[in-house]
Amino acid sequence: MGDSERSTDGYDLEDLREQIGRREILLGAVVLGGGSMLLNPSGSSQSEDSNHLAQAETRLSEVAERINDADVVNPLQTSTLHDEITRAVESVTDILNRYGSGGPQTEQRVSALRTAIEYYNTLAAAFKTGAALSGRVAKSELAVLYHNQSLEYEPAAAFDLESFEESIIRLTQAEIDPDAVTSKTGQLVPNQQEVIESLHGQRDLFDQHLTAQQAYFDTAKTIEAGIHAHEQSQYDAARSQLIDARDSLSGGIPQMEASYQVSNTGLSISQFATVLELRRDGVSKLLSVCEESISEKEKRAGANSGLDYLYQARAVVTS
16 A cells, blocks of 8 residues: 555544544544545434334324224224224334344333233224124114014024123233333323223123114014004903013113114114114003003094004104
8 A cells, every 4th residue: 555545644544544433423424535434323223213113102102092082882983993003003013023122221112012012902802803793783783673574583692792791801901001001102002991991881882782672673573463452452462462562672772871873874872772762652552542441532542642652663763
C-alpha cells in the first residue's frame, strides 16, 4: 500500500479505521481522504423491532377497546367481533414471528403480546361457538314462526347450549392478571369479567329464545283446537285446551328486557315476548266465555275479542 493510501493530511488511515470501529457512532458519515464511509446507526434493528412491537400493541389495544364498547350479549355483534379478533391475532402473530430478541424490557413486551394472543384465541373460540349456535337458533325461529307442518324436533331441547357454556368456562379459566397484559397503549385485552358476564347473558338469550319458540309452536294447535271446540259449543273441551295453551304461553314469555335478535330478519326477544303475551291475552278472553250460562251475545263478543288479540300477535310476526 502506498503512502497516499496510508495517510490523509498526516493521519494514519488504518489507525483511524481502527478507532472508528471501536467507537459507537450513531449518525452521520466520516470523511476520509476526500471520500466518505457511511455508518449505519447502531441499534437501528432494535429501533425497528420496537416500532413493530408498538404497532402490535396498538392493534390489540384497539381490539380491546372495541370489545369494551360493544354489547357482547348481542350475538349479531360478537359475530363481527370474532372476525376482528382473528385479523388482529394474525397480524400480531406475523410481527412476533419476525421478531428477533432484545433486552429484558423488550422481552417483557413480547411476553405480554403472546399472553394476550392466547386469551384472544380462547375468546374467539367462544364467539365462534356462540355465532354457530345463533345461526341454528335463527333457522329454527323461521321454521317455528312460519311452520306449515310438524317440526321433527323440540326447540327447547334440540340445541346444545352446553358447548357454548363450556367455551365460556374455558374463557374464565384463561383469565389473565391485567398487569401482565398492560402496555403503553393501554390494556391489550378487554375487561375480562364484563366479557364473561355478557357471554352468560348471551347464553340466557338463546335459552329464552328457544323456550319462546317452543311455547309459540306448542300453542298453535292447542289454541286452534280450543277455538274449534268453542265454536261447537264443547265448552269443557275448549276450556281444557285453552288452559293448557295459557299455561304454556305464560311459561314461555321471555324475561329479558331487550331488543336482541339472533338474526337480522327474525323477531327480537322483546317482540317474541309481545307475541306470546298477545296470544295469552287472546286465550284468556276465550276462556272467559267458555261457560254455557253466558249468553250467545257475550260469547260472540268475548270470542271476537280473543281472536282480535290472536290476529295482533300474528301481525307482529308478519310485519
